Amino acid sequence: MADNNATNIKSADQIKVKRKISDIIFTIVFTVISIFWVYPLVMVLINSFKTKLSIGSSPFNLPDETTFVGLDNYDQAVNTQMDFISALINSLIITICSVALILFCTSMCAYFVIRVNAWYTKAFYYLCLFSMIVPFQMIMFPLSKVTDTLGLNSPFLIPIVYLGFGAGTALFMFTNFLKSVPLEIEEAAMIDGCGPIKTFFSVVLPIMKPTIISVGILETMWIWNDYLLPYLVLNIRYYKTVPIVIQYFQGGYGQVEWGAIMASMVITITPIVILYLCLQKHIVKGVLSGAVKG
């Protein structure tokens, strides 16, 4: 009996040891994969210190005496005809204004759609859902002409276009959330003498905060990275965004300015990665709640 027990304990120990070993193997394997996974980003950083010819011909080499150029590429991206900094500012203006406008307008709109039961709110809601499955190519030409006619082709006015084209997703996520908010809370506010406006801003909006963060993150990721809409809508001679400039560097001039491209990409990616590492929990939550829209 005692013998039997001893072997049992031994085998349990063995299983533990076995698990520990397999855990270590998993950790090592994933560490290796992770290094490969971030390699493309590291490569951009390394190449941003090399001459543009050596980037094109041997992107995998580390810089040596002949190919190392220090911060020349950054200087070129920022200070010469590339005008990368003004693109960065445009991108920031467009993203911040558009996201703020979308969050503000669609959250109010969603509240109205949920609380007012009428044919026009229903029609609007379904039309917004419908807009989510329409690919951009379907409307790109007429949209660019409409916005030209209305003069919505500058960084401060393009948020209206984003509000229009992005209303579907935001409205869908907000209404989905509001469906689960009980009426009693608002009724209590009403008895206390709040009108719809005060009720919305002091009672409903605070409850919506988690969804607002999720929607905000999804919309930020979309608008910051968007290429075709701003390219077609903005007056491209005066206003470029980061993706537009990076694409432009590759074809707009006779020679591909790989050095400036690498430097611009480092400048663009670094703050995003830092922001991601700080806000990771929110970003993951945003992704998950956005994925439910399928």
Added chain:
Amino acid sequence: MEKIMKKNPGYFCLFLLPTLLAFMIGFVVPFGMGIYMSFCKFNTLKDIEWVGIENYTKIFMADEGEIFLNSFWFTALFAVISTVAINVIAFMVAVLLTKNFGGTNIFRTIFFMPNLLGGVLLGTIWKILLNGVLVTMRETLTTNGTNGFIGLLILMIWQQVGYMMIIYVAGLQGISDDLKEAAKIDGANSKQILFKITIPLVMPSISMCTFLTLTNGFKLFDQNLTLTGGGLKHNSEMLALNIYNTFYSRVGWKGVGQAKAVLFFLLVGAIAIAQLKITQSKEAD
């Protein structure tokens, strides 16, 4: 609350009208114009001239038809293969990263990272990397369609595996351990647990990810534009880029481009509706 808000049109103007107006400008009007203009010949908004279904027949005629159908098959094949590849990899990674070993959180963080970049940056990065490899074989991404196809596939795997993994991880974490324990006690091996318990229970995540990757594959544009630019003689030109080029790289073809865009919309819409129907019928079970 409803009565007050319904009675006074001021609330309508404040709450709904701003979004409604923007939605008209940003979607409804261009969409309506797009449908109408697909039956017209035009270069700007001022010379629109009704031509009936001529644009639609032109899509499939001669060389034009061949290029369009090639890009259709390229896109369809790409959407299917990338959907399978991304979901299989993402699911495997998610299963492994929900086990208890050191560093799973860090690995999840790293896998998701490429998602932060937009299509243009992704395309640029992989163009340098892949051309750097291909140059040793005296080829580039644009020399043939296969290179472009594989390049786009690698790019999309890198971009989307992390995103789908997060959805799968959430699905997997929703399964209670009791079920697996019970199955183990009943003598099920790990393969049986995977196929009989885990996979059926994460089916909602699987159908969602499949839908997302499939539509992303069909609608792919930015990555295609920057990575291959459509390749030499359209050898890696996908549908969205083909439509774009019909509009903006040629004179007098905008009507045909708009007609293609309508067909493209119908295709993507059909996939979305099919997906919705399948999900609904599963939920009804």
